[in-house]
Amino acid sequence: MRNHRNAALFLTALAASGPLFAQEVLDELIDAKDLICEFHKTGVPRSLLRNLIGDEHFDMLLVIEAIDPGSGRARAISSKQTGAKSLRYYKTRSAVHFVQDLGTSVVVTTVNGCEKWGHKGGEELCVRYRALNSWHFDTSVHRDPDKAFDKLGTSSYHGACEPWYLNGVTTVEHGREVPKFGGRADALSGRGALVGGATSTGR
Numbered sequence: 001m002r003n004h005r006n007a008a009l010f011l012t013a014l015a016a017s018g019p020l021f022a023q024e025v026l027d028e029l030i031d032a033k034d035l036i037c038e039f040h041k042t043g044v045p046r047s048l049l050r051n052l053i054g055d056e057h058f059d060m061l062l063v064i065e066a067i068d069p070g071s072g073r074a075r076a077i078s079s080k081q082t083g084a085k086s087l088r089y090y091k092t093r094s095a096v097h098f099v100q101d102l103g104t105s106v107v108v109t110t111v112n113g114c115e116k117w118g119h120k121g122g123e124e125l126c127v128r129y130r131a132l133n134s135w136h137f138d139t140s141v142h143r144d145p146d147k148a149f150d151k152l153g154t155s156s157y158h159g160a161c162e163p164w165y166l167n168g169v170t171t172v173e174h175g176r177e178v179p180k181f182g183g184r185a186d187a188l189s190g191r192g193a194l195v196g197g198a199t200s201t202g203r
Helices: 002-017 019-031 047-053 145-151 183-187
Strands: 035-041 060-068 072-080 085-091 095-102 105-120 123-136 157-163
Touching: 002 085, 019 085, 019 095, 035 123, 060 145, 060 157, 072 095, 085 105, 085 183, 105 145, 105 157
Parallel strands: none
Antiparallel strands: 035 060, 035 157, 060 072, 072 085, 085 095, 095 105, 105 123, 123 157
């Protein structure tokens, strides 16, 4: 029941984002070329103590890199898999779906909506996107990704993605420069954390 409720809440937020918001902000996501994503298992209660002390544990880290608008392809490096994996991505009216073919199944990371905003040179930019990661057998995601997403009753993981390079961007909440990861190895080993949480990069 909790899994279905989490998915329903995300779908409601997706619909509320609207096409204008989606196109502008999702274009920025693709232009970023590289994303770092942190996920938690859907339906698993988070520890109140870990939340209070700022030591929240992630269940999966995912780097989406080399996003190429020309070919509609990208690569993914996951803490749950070995080596880089090829992706196809589909930007629709209200989401970007990154799809990895895995035998007769697919692993889909759907990104939509902005959780946190920042500023650079007087422009407002999204510095943290909502995201869901699902593993299922509906390969129609390649033909109609939004419809395949809408049919999902739940997801494997929920979390957020952020652009890798945010030099000179200040967050709305803190009014200071957003920190960076030292490298992909640091991120996937857990020595860094998503910048939206205002945590240390471990350097």
